[in-house]
Amino acid sequence: MGASATASHAPAAAGALAGITVLDLSRVLAGPWATQLLADLGATVIKVERPGAGDDTRAWGPPWLADGEGQPTTDAAYFLCTNRNKQSVTVDFTRPEGQALVKQLAVRADVVVENFKVGGLAPYGLDYASLKALNPRLVYCSITGFGQDGPYALRAGYDFLIQGMGGLMSLTGRPDGEEGEGPQKVGVALTDILTGLYAANAIQAALLHRAATGEGQHIDVALLDVQVACLANQALNYLVSGAVPKRMGNAHPNIVPYQDFPTADGDMILAIGNDGQFARWCAVAGHPDWAHDPRFATNPARVRHRAELIPLMRQITVTRTTDAWIAALEAEAVPCGPINTLDRVFADPQVQHRGLKLDLPHAAGGRAPGVGNPLHLSATPVAYRQAPPVLGEHTDAVLTSLGYSPQDIAGLRAGGIV
Structure with missing residues (x-):
């Protein structure tokens, strides 16, 4: 169409x-x-x-x-x-x-x-x-x-x-x-x-x-x-663990990093779903060592050490513009994107196509x-x-x-x- x-x-x-x-x-x-x-x-x-x-x-x-x-x-x-x-x-x-x-x-x-x-x-x-x-x-x-x-x-x-x-x-x-x-x-x-x-x-x-x-x-x-x-995974998180899920803003209860991050001119979303994607993000960000850090090397570890990892990442993401990050990360197949207002949604070439x-x-x-x-x-x-x-x-x-x-x-x- x-x-x-x-x-x-x-x-x-x-x-x-x-x-x-x-x-x-x-x-x-x-x-x-x-x-x-x-x-x-x-x-x-x-x-x-x-x-x-x-x-x-x-x-x-x-x-x-x-x-x-x-x-x-x-x-x-x-x-x-x-x-x-x-x-x-x-x-x-x-x-x-x-x-x-x-x-x-x-x-x-x-x-x-x-x-x-x-x-x-x-x-x-x-x-x-x-x-x-x-x-x-x-x-x-x-x-x-x-x-x-x-x-x-x-x-x-x-x-x-x-x-x-x-x-x-x-x-x-x-x-x-x-x-x-x-x-x-x-x-x-x-x-x-x-x-x-x-x-x-x-x-x-x-x-x-x-x-x-x-x-x-x-x-x-x-x-x-x-x-x-x-309620999907959140319902099952509760039914399996008995722990009542709490508000987490834009963060994900089961995946890290999977949330918004500040950039030099706004915000972007990182939707990193596996360890390979995280390692590629680390390389683009200039911290390949993080991919081997026992605190961050696997998703379960990143979930446990969320409070340590996310502030470190935020210090890095503010050093480039949103467009610069997206260009660099897409080239390495790291899922990311902007937070569009509706005017930008309907101007997006994929949405138009x-x-x-x-x-x-x-x-x-x-x-x-x-x-x-x-x-x-x-x-x-x-x-x-x-x-x-x-x-x-x-x-x-x-x-x-x-x-x-x-x-x-x-x-x-x-x-x-x-």
Whole structure:
């Protein structure tokens, strides 16, 4: 893919999920992240939104998308990040007529994704049991903060809250005793995003099961479960040793040196993962003897003697600029890199080459920027069919496909149903 992907880059090959229809009743981030991934892979995603308001994130600005005249629209950048390749249909399903509409869509759908509180859709007849009775093959994915059962099931869950409860913030931030100490959340809503990725994986697994058996099923995905599962090596460090991991700033609990270092004009990252890389760093730094020092020769030794090694390294790294270090270390295959701001990220030649900056025509006029999908499938590549939709952009077309006449649609609109 070229430097900046556009809608014209959509491949001729059908996506891997072509022919799959997803009814998206979710909003904000975790659910929409899952359904955008499915849409990028070729599924038809029909996003149901509230008439007149839509997904909450449409209003989470500034910044706002500009129209063709350069004027701000009513769609925030936040909404754009997670609703590409979808159709927007406005339906008020708190009304019986709206419920009937959504049920018609569910009968035709392969997948439903929702992130309401536990039991929140039952009063409208849009819960799994109700829709399964209409469509037994339906794969129904519920995303909540704490799951469909357990003592916290009825609580609302938010990414920030879960980062704290699920242990991530206890591992993130400067250690006690350093300036700026204290727990920190990650700079993006990472738990929501990871939950969306887990949900999309579960949905595709359930579709494979349905292809083999004809059976749909209910998927229960919880933010807390995902956050705990993604503690990865830190969780196992605790479960194996019984020692509670502590905040270490940018340092790694199991690998040394694997952190940020000051340079003559800023900072850089060293990600040294084995003893050979460390020996090559020592040679570039003018201290080949360190590679043979029993305190530093092996990674377990370096972990034990971290407090001695890191200050010695910092005295050396401040003697050259970031670019000078990176040039010298890359020549010796020592993993390293800068700490980029986002302007530098999107100016990076590798990021540009991989097509991670999008530019799609938008229904409001003008262009909608976006970030490309990181999946590269050789036979069924990701396609960017359309920018995130304006509110209700596809309502008439979708209702027409259900058999509604223009007069029927006008009546529903006049009654505030759509």
